[in-house]
Amino acid sequence: MNDDRQLPPAGLAALEARVRQDLAWLDLPAKDWVPETALEGEPVLPVAIIGGGMSGLAACAALRFMGVPAEIFDQSPAGFEGPWATTARMETLRSPKQLTGPALGKPALTFRAWFESQFGLEAWEALDKIPRLQWMDYLRWYRQVLALPVHNGHKVLAVRPRGADGVVQLDLQTPDGARKVLARHVVLATGRDGLGGAYVPEMARSLPRDRWAHSSDSTDYAQLAGKRIGVVGAGASAMDSAATALESGAASVDLLIRRSDIPRVNKGKGAGSPGLTHGHLHLPDDWKWKIRHYINVQQVPPPRGSTLRVSRHANARFNLGCAIERMEWTGDEIRVHTSKGVFHLDFVVFSTGFRIDWNARSEFAPFAAHVRNWGDRFRHPEGEDDQELSDSPxxxxxxxxxxxxxxxxPGLERIHAFSYPAALTHGTVSGDIPAISVGAERLAQGISSRLYAEDVQWHFEKLQAFSDPEVFGDEWTPAEPPDQTAALLDKADAP
Known part of the structure; x- marks a missing residue:
């Protein structure tokens, strides 16, 4: 008997043929059923998606599978959407390799299928974690094999809900100049920082801008060679930033960690189950807050591999219980005053997360003041203050x-926030790998139902006008009328 392990990889061409066959067997994508509309002489898209990273691609694919035309607009060059090949600095993903990610229930669309088709089963079994840049290559393939329409180099300048005519207007700057796009629904698939931006503590303002960066900035770490670096934080981005600085030749890296210990347990991973994935949306508000607040307070530990990547350098120092009191610029160095003493540094990286702030994004100015956040209507339990949750939409x-x-x-409800800040309302189904397919299908189902309801009169008229016969009248021969005389005699003879 042949051992399948010895068979050579089938190759991407064979996998792509399998994808096409699977979709044909499932009759996907569904036939377009949304009526074409135009306004002001411009076509109106059923759905426009801002952001071509993993969330935007998954949302677009899910909508198109349901027969809803959707197009993506992303400011990045083709193949560099999202953080993976730009600002992310981890060597590998932290998510387990077997998670199906944006595959939408289609085995041939998984990372594993993509990987095995090129490198084989033995290579898959030997793989520990997915390399970051290889994940980006997979997403590029996902876009290509599904022929998803992505408009690159399109920067969104304004998102304008227009309630009177039932559309949302996007003002865009493109390689060909200014452009206006009208859509019935707009999806904000703008990533972890896409509803605000990087959070930087106020103390950073006391430093020259060229002496500090946020971990999400597009920083050239080569410029840190020979310098004394401080990294504020102990999460994944802090470890990745510290390691990148060390590998770029930094003289030293001090991790300034407020906590007395680094978190050890990923509580979010322990809570993961199909029950929570599908049930979080329907939980009472107090339970939603309780669960998300607990995970926030416990904090997610940095990946073991990322931490070891730092600690293998002799010039890396983990300063625990090191609360920062103030920072000052002396003219030639940064002095960081902490509960453990004063650190003398040349550059500081703030790995301090992100904030949700509609007003921080100029493109959201037309509607920012009207968005209802959780803090506008929910009174959280005493002792469970949480700014991130209060600011969540x-x-x-x-x-x-x-x-x-x-x-x-009017029209605000035509804008959909499909990014990490949706976690308090929906659970983690819109920004992370584990349940992104669930979120994308939930989004697509919701938008599809709204589009149908908005056009129900048109669909009913189309139903009435439908005239394709399935029976043609030649399938039977009408019987002759019964003999009336014979019928009367039969009746007279009856007892």
Whole structure:
């Protein structure tokens, strides 16, 4: 008997043929059923998606599988959407390799299928974690094999809900100049920082701007060679930033860690189950807050591999219980005053996470003041203060924004926040690998149902006008009428 392990990899061409065959067997994508519309002489897209990273690709694929035309607009060059090949610095993903990610229930669309088709089963079994840049290569293939329409180099300048005519207007800057796009629904698949930006503590303002960076900035770490670096934080991005600085030749790296210990247990991983993935949306508000707040307080530990990547350098120092009191610039160095003493540094990297702040993004100015966040309507339990959760958008079942004052911003509900800040309302189904397919399908189902309801009169008229016969009248021969005389005699003879 032949051992399948010895068979050579089939190659990407064979996998792509399998994808096409699987979709044909499932009759996907569904036939377009949304009526074509135009306004002001411009075509109106059923759905426009801002952001071509993993979330945007998954959302676009899920919508198109359901027969809803959707197009993606991303400011990055083709193949560099999202953080993976730009600002991310980890060597590998932290997610287990077997998670199916954006495959939408299609085995041939998984990373594993993509990997095995090129490198074989033995290589898959030997693989520990997915290399970061290899994950980006997989996403590029995912876009290509599904022929997803992505408009690169399109920077969104403004998102304008227009309630009167039922569209959202996107003002874009493109390689060919200014462009206006009209869509019935807009999806904000803008990533972890896409509803605000990087959080930097106020003390950074006391330093020259060229002496500090946030871990999400596009920093050239080669410029840190020979310098004394401080990294504020102890999460994954802190370890990745520290390791990158060390590998780039930094003289030293001091991790400034407020906690007395680094978190050890990933509580979010322990909570993961299909029950939570599908059930979080339907939990009472107090339970949603309780679960997300607990995970936030416990914090997610840095990956073991990322931490070892730092500690293998003799010039890396883990300063625990090191609360920062203030920073000052002396003219030639940064002095960081902490509970453990004063650190003398040349450059500081703030690995301090992100904030949700609609007003921080100029493109959201037309509606930012109207968005209802959780803090606008939910009183959290005493002792469970959590700024991230308070600032999280209070979303509807299709990830749609909701207004603080009903009717104050017509059309706001046509904008859908499909990014990490949706986690308090929906759970972690819109920004992380494990359940991204669940989130994308939930989003697509919700938008599809709204599109149908909005056009129900048109669909009913189309139903009435439908005239393709399945029976033609030649399938039977009409019987002759019964003999009336014989019928009367039979009746007379009856007892």
């Amino acid at each position: 209070d979303l509807g079942p299709a990830f749609e924004l909701q207004p603080k004052i009903p009717g104050a911003c």
